[in-house]
Amino acid sequence: MPGTVLLLAASPVGRGRLVDAASVLPVLAAVPPAVLSGTDTATVVELVDPLEPQAVLTRLRAAAAAPGPLTVFLAGQLQLDRRQRLPHLALARTAPATVRYTALPWHWLREELRLRPDGTTTVLADLHADPEVWAQLRQRPLDTGRNIAVYGRIAPPPPRRTVAAPSYMKAVATLLRSGHRPPPDRLHQQALARLADEGGAGGDLVLTAQPPGAGAPYPATAASFHPDRHTATAGGAPAGWQLPQPPVASDPLAATAEGVPAGWHTPQAPVTVSPLAATADGVPAPRRAPRPAGSDDPHAAIAECVRGGRHGDADVLAARWEQAAVRAHGTASEEALHWAEVRADLAMFAGDAARSCRAWLTVATTRLALGQSPGTPEVEAAVDRAHHQWGQLGDPARARELGAELAELRGRVPGRRQGALDHVRRQLTQLRTHG
Template sequence: MPGTVLLLAASPVGRGRLVDAASVLPVLAAVPPAVLSGTDTATVVELVDPLEPQAVLTRLRAAAAAPGPLTVFVAGQLQLDRRQRLPHLALARTAPATVRYTALPWHWLREELRLRPDGTTTVLADLHADPEVWARLRERPLDTGRNIAVYGRIAPPPPRRTVAAPSYMKAVATLLRSGHRPPPDRLHQQALARLADEGGAGGDLVLTAQPPGAGAPYPATAASFRTGRPAATAASFHPDRHTATAGGAPAGWQLPQPQVASDPLAATAEGVPAGWHTPQAPVTVSPLAATADGVPAPRRDPRPAGADDPHAAIAECVRGGRHGDADVLAARWEQAAVRAHGTASEEALHWAEVRADLAMFAGDAARSCRAWLTVATTRLALGQSPDTPEVEAAVDRAHHQWGQLGDPARARELGPELAELRGRVPGRRQGALDHVRQQLTQLQTHG
C-alpha cells in the first residue's frame, strides 16, 4: 500500500530562532520517497517555515486521513504558551508573546494522529526547547499520544545568540540516503550512535515510544543520552478521547463562512472517517480527565474489568451505515458511566462527546451542535477554564456544526446559546463571536 510522508521544518525568523530547522530539508529531500516511507511508493508533502498554524493543521489533517502508513519528520523548536502552559511548535512568525496565536499547539498534532489505526504512524522528531519548555519537561513530559510510534530527541536551549542545527534529523537523513530504511527503532538507534560519535546531544532527552503491541517499552521513555541517570518519562500515553477535535479548530473552518466542503475527518471509501475507530486501550485505563492546566490525566474506567472496548463495535456500525445502532450502543455506555460516576463525570462526558460525533457522522448537524453545546456548558459549570483545550474544542465543534445547519429555524433556535458560549469561550480564531452574531442577524432579517 502506498505511504504518505510529511516533512515539517519550522522555526521563527529573527532573534527568537533556536535551531535552523529548514537546513535539514535538502538532505531529507534527497532521499527517495519510498525510502522515507518504507513503502513501495509514497507521497511526500513538505512544509518549510510555514507562517500560519491553521495551514499546518490543514496539511497535517490531510496526511492523517490518507490510507496506508504515515511517517512524519518534524524538526523545529518548542515554546510555551505562557497563558495555558502548553508546548507549541514555533512557526516562522512566532515570538514569545504570540505563541498562542502564531505557533502550532503540540496537542493538535497529537489529536490529529491519534485517530489513525495502531501501527500505521511513525513520528521522527528533532526538537529544541526554549528555557520554559525545558523546565516544564522536567515536571510534565511531552504527551505524544498512545497509538503513535515516536523516535527522536529534545535538546536543551542552545547557548545565547547561538542557532543550533537539527543534528539528529540530519543523521537520520544521512542514513536514509544510503537507500536502505531499517525499522524505525533501529534507524533511531543508528542516528543516536552517529550523533554520539560526533560529540553531540550530551544532555538531550531521547524520545522512544511505540504503541501497545509493537514490542517496545510502554509508556515511552526518555533518557539523558550521555549520562548514567535513570530514564525519565518523555511521552505520556493516555487512552483516547473518542472525539474528532483538533485542539480548538474545526476542520476547514474559515471565518466568516463556516460552511465548508471538508469535514473534520476525511471519509474513507466506506464512508467512515479514516482511523475513526480508536485503538483498543487497556481496560484498566479510562477516558481522559482534564487537570487544572488542561492537560489530560487518567481516571478509572467505567467499564467492567475484561470488557471489550466498545469503540470498535460502534465504529463497525458507522462503517455499515447503521448510525442508529451506533448511537444506541454509545447511549448505553453513557448511561453506565452516569450511574457509576455521575452526570458531570469525565467518563460520562467522554460518551457525550462520542454521541456528538456520531450525530455528525449521521448528518444530524442540529443534534451534534446541541450535544457539543451541552458538553461545553457542563465543563464550564465544573469550573474548567474557558481556554482549556477540551472547552475550546467543544465550542468550536458546536460552532462548526451550527454552520452546517440547513434549517434556518434550528439555526435561530441554537444560535443564541452558541453566541452566549462564544462570549465566554472566544477560542483561537479572531471574530468568532462576531460571526455568530452576524449570522443570527441575517437569519432574523431574512426569516
C-alpha cells in the same frame, strides 16, 4: 499497503531561529520514499518553513486520513504560548509575541494523529526548545498521545546568537540513505549512538514512546540522554518523570467562511472523533472505556462505519459505549463525556448539525458545571464546535433556539478569537428580524 510520509521542517526566519531545520531536507529527500516509509511504495509530502499554521494543519489532516502506515519526520523548534502555557511548533513567521497566532499548537498534531489505528503511526522528531519550553518540560513532558510511536530528542536552547543543526534527524537520514530501514526503535538507537560518537546530545531529552501493547504504558517519556542507557524507574518511566497532563482538544478555529462578519472566523468542523478519555486526576486512562461490544478498538470500528457511510451504525455503537461508561463511572465522568463527544462528531459526519450542536453545548455545560474553567482547552473546543455546527443550521426556528443557548455559553467562554459572542448576537438579531 502503500505508506505515507510527511516531512516537516520549520523554524522562524530571523533572529528567533534556534535551529536550521530545513537543512536536513536535502538529506531526507535523497532517501527513496519506500525506505522512508518502510513500505513497498509511499507518497511523500514535504513542508519546508511553512508560513501559516492552518496550511500545515490541512496537510497534516490529509496525511492522517490516508490509509496504511504513516511516518512523520519532524524537525524544528518548540516555543511557548505565554497565555495558555502550551507548546507550539514555530513556523517561519513566528516570534515570541505571536506564538499563539503564527505557530502550530503541539496538541493539533497530537489530536490529528490520535484516531489512527494503533501501530500505524510513527513520528521521528528532532526538536530544539526555547528557554520557556525547556523549563516547562522538566515538570511536564511533551504529550504525544497514547497511540503514536514517537522517537527522537528535544535539545535545550543553543547559546545566544547560535543556530543549531538538526543533528539527530541528519543521523537518521544518513542511516536511511544506506537503503535499509531498520525498525523505528532500532533506527532511533542507532541515530543516538551516532550522535553520541560525534559528541552531541549530552543534555538532550530523549523521546521514546510506543502505543499500548508495544511495551510503553504512557505517552512520550523524556529522560536525560545517556549513550548506553536510560535512567528509568521500575515502572518503565524515567526517574523523576511525571505523568503528562490530560490531552487537550485541537483548536478548531479556521479560515473565513462566506457571510461571516469581518473580524470573526467561523470555527472549522473537526475531522477527527473527539479527545481521549482521562481519569479525574488528569492522568490518561489505561483503557478507553468499558467494552460491551466485544471490540478491541471501538474507535476503529466506529471510524470504519463512518468511512462506509453507515452513520446510524456508528452512532448505535458509540451509544452503547456511552451507556456502559455512564453505568460504570457516572454521567459526568470523563469516560462518559468522551463518548458524548464522539457522538457529537458522529452527528456532524452524518450531516445532522442540530444534533451535533446540541451535543457539544451539553458537553460544554457539563464541563463547566464540573468546575472546569472557561479557558480549559476542552471547554473552549466544545463551544467552538457547537458554534460551527450552529452556523450550519438551515432551520431558522432551530437556529434561534440553539443560538440563545450558544450566546449564553459564549458569554462565559469567549474562545481564542475576538468577536465570537458578537457574531452570535448579530446572527440571532437577523434570525429574529427575518426568520
